[in-house]
Amino acid sequence: MKSFKLLTTGFLALSLAAASASAATLDTVKERGKLLCGSNGKTAGFSAPNAKGKMSGFDVDFCRAISAAIFNDPDKVEYIPLTSKQRLTALQSGEIDVLSRTTTWTMSRDSGMGLSFAATTIYDGQGFMVHKDLGVTSALELAGAAVCTRTGTTTELNMADFFNKNKMEYKPVVFEDRSEEKSAFFSGRCDVMTADRIAMAGIRANAPGNPDDYIILPEVISKEPLALAVRSNDSEWFSLVRWVAYALINAEEMGVTSDNLAKMLKSEDPAIQRLLGVNGNLGEKVGLKKDWAANAIGAVGNYSEIFERHVGPNSPLKIERGINALWNQGGILYAAPIR
Amino acid sequence: MKNVTHPSGAGAIPGSSFWNQPVYRSLIIQAITFALIAGTGYYLISNLVMNLNARNIPIGLDFLAQRAGFDIGDAAITYTAQDSYGRAFVVGIINTLKVSLISILLATVIGIVIGIARLSPNWLVKNLTRGYVEYMRNVPLLLQLFFWYALLTHALPSARQAFNPVPGVFLSNRGLFLPTLESDSGFYFLLFGLLAGLTAALIWRFRANTLQKGTGRQLPVFWPFIALLATGGLVGWLLSPQGITVDMPALKGFNFKGGIEITTEFFCLMIGLVTYTSAFIAENVRSGILAVNKGQQEAASSLGLSPVRSQRLVILPQALRVIIPPTTSQYMNVIKNSSLGVAIGYSDLVSVGGTTLNQTGQAVECISLIMLVYLCTSLATSLFMNWYNASVALTER
């Protein structure tokens, strides 16, 4: 019995990760040697295993950027796959350090749950996808349709609001898991699928058969700023995550890319010098070395590179920049300056 | 519970040390256990309160009155997104009970048939049913549900090409649509007619039973019973002023309107539960029948009873006593297993509770509510089955 007890204790000790959540997250991450990133793992374009079984996608690159800023190595990340139901609990309980999983920034999540949203990574909105053969051109023609969605999302609530507001009847079919939802939609169990439009473009791009058989309707029924979330009890960590994201956006604004990084390090522009840590040491303010942003940009590229790689017009998702363009190029992407 | 009989009972034993006195020792052990449990409980609860405070989550059931904001596809009572979380819970409970009850009934019927077939002298029947039972029992229900759901959504036609075997009946991957009766005056005439017919039929059965007990003469029961019921319905229909309106489902827009809708999710969960549980019930029935003394079968045959009648009148009533207790736990399993519907999009209690948990963050309350409901249903089922078991128990003289 004694050896049994010993073993149990040993087993528990091995598996309990004592993460001091109230203490500095950054110290814990450094000590651990890797970043715990809450991800989806099943959404093409945002986070999904690539052909080599490695996680890749838009959401994944922000975790890689944070890892590069801390460790000067984008691969010191462990991706914890979470369902939409589990993601907030996982962050609250300290199971992950940062949540990068197409999570909408809302007031109730930001204020009432011990979470804080550090930075919006992409501005999305909820939409509808239908089969072309239905001949539907507007979401207002969807009265009586069967609608597939997932439980535990803002999508489920927006959908109810939209149909009720427009006095249309509908049949919700709500799934726990995205793969069941996709299977139900593509088999024709539902007429419509509703989700965030960019994520849905990924689903459409991977439709069995021809992606052109499905159309995404023009209506956008909600605002979905998808953002990085952290626990609200560590403001230093919050700043770090926020400013890594902002650095990538600022890099695009200044024209710094992963390719011209070496050249830009010799730039005369004081703003670029501040960003890349050539002049001054802003990284210190968030507990990092002064070349933090240069490392992040070198690893994943600037915002535009990330966008183009995973969701842009040349990717399978074929999403235009639209409102996600920089503020000075007709979009609303606006990062506070680094100085 | 009095199996372990240490020389306690009388209390303290003179001359032995304090620790060796069973009364004190038992008291001390219990006190330590209590302290441990209370301490752990206090520790956990204080953690909980601290965590909830840190996250600004209020404790209590107030959220049940708030507006739910989400819709439920398969609601048996009127429910919209404007209703409260409490009402959503009720919808979930009704859905759980609905699918469980229907599955229990069907699984019992199919289970009895297969259980008897397992003992058939016919080699083919015996082995085919054996294969069915072994396969169903040894593959997880969740996998079977995923399989059925994939099959039903992929193999059945879309709503526009629905199977239409009989007018008014449509089968598609949206579900099964059946005609129903409009609840106008004609419907009530029909209902009253049927009730009258049923009363007459019951009286006839009672008369036949008394006659048989008194004189031994048997009157036919089955066919007159059906005939009286049918006549009642027919008379009610003929008497109704406007006749009966049948609400036929028809394809309007995207979906079928009218009639009764049995959604794919419900249908799939039901098929899964019925096929899975019937295999277990069949095994109970088989072992129950095997437990009946062989002489009973021989005696029944020598009395000249047909195989069907000897099963119905002699074997099954005796086998029931062996069958009921394990079958009770199968019934409770059906109720518990219906929670797997959450994986295939059926809005049962766990699904609604899970959504509520996610929208409100009231994890403790939601999970406790879910567990409480299952606890009550399980208790109710076991009470009912115990009562039934007592009513078929051997009355010894």
Added chain:
Amino acid sequence: MAIIHSEPLPSRPAPASNSGLTGWLKGNLFSSPFNTALTLICVYGLWQAMPGLVNWFFLDATWSIFGPEGNANEITKQTVAVCKEAGGACWSLISVKHRFMFFGFYPQDEQWRPLLTCFLLIGMVLISGIRAYWKPWLIVAWLAAIVVCFILMMGGVAGLTYVATSKWGGLPLTLGLAVFSVVFALPLGIALALGRRSQMNLIRTLCVSYIELVRAVPLISILFMASFLLPLFMPEELTINKLLRAQIGIIMFAAAYMAEVIRGGLQAIPKGQYEAADAMGLSYWQATFKVILPQALKVSIPPLVGTIIGTFKDSSLVVIIGLFDVLNTTRVAFSSDPPWSPFYLEAYFVGATVFFIFCFGMSQYSQWLENHLDTGHKN
């Protein structure tokens, strides 16, 4: 003339109509009009179903992979085209996806480790089935095997690279969940069963309430509790791994069922055994561990195997809280890769076969054991 045989006449052979093929057919398929009708119905049903099934399963099925080696996309494209052309089952799915189906996201180069883990666990289960080995050392061997499996999977020591639990998946996860559950639930179940029969009111009440509560609720609600509530009950600086939380949930669940089975065994022990143990002057623990439990466990083993099968099947429920057990990996193998998504039947067939082999094997074993252990206690 009297004919007197000094030897008994040899017995005559059974009439031709009762022996041989015709006799068997007559006895087993056509013994009465009712039976004949049943046989005809069954034969008709098989006649209708079998050709289609056999065609789909074997004749029209595709088994091999097509396309240039190393080019995953091209292989998928060509193989799927061949499968669709043939119209039957596409067993190529397994050839292409078997690594993911059996090992999930575990790094490809390290997959010998989960493979070894599976063999070790299956080997241990097989060894435990042999009665001659039911000795105390088996417990030690089990504990050792568990530690070895754990180290093999996790790595980080002895030159093995560290593999995070979030990458564990497939068959080793299913087997591991089931085995760990049984190994930890069994002692807990024994303790609960003994507690339920204790004379101490408090302990008895606690055990009864625990057992009845857990048995009344579905496993999903316990898994939800482990997944959502457990973190809330823990101090803020302590986080428990997601996999471990699910494992704790299954252990708690299985323990209650095992406790009931063992209680059945305890109740089957004649009162005389308790009295004899008391008369020998044995203490409660001596009596329990040397006299009562060995007998009670022996009686309980066949139903315990039933509970173990149940636990094995129930471990598939971790799909719902997002773990990648063998059911989830087979599901993801076809559903997350669009070209393969039409071949759901094949994938589920593989998953079902894996579960069936283990569960059917165990249930046959328990039947054999029941006959074997029957040493006359049943009167």
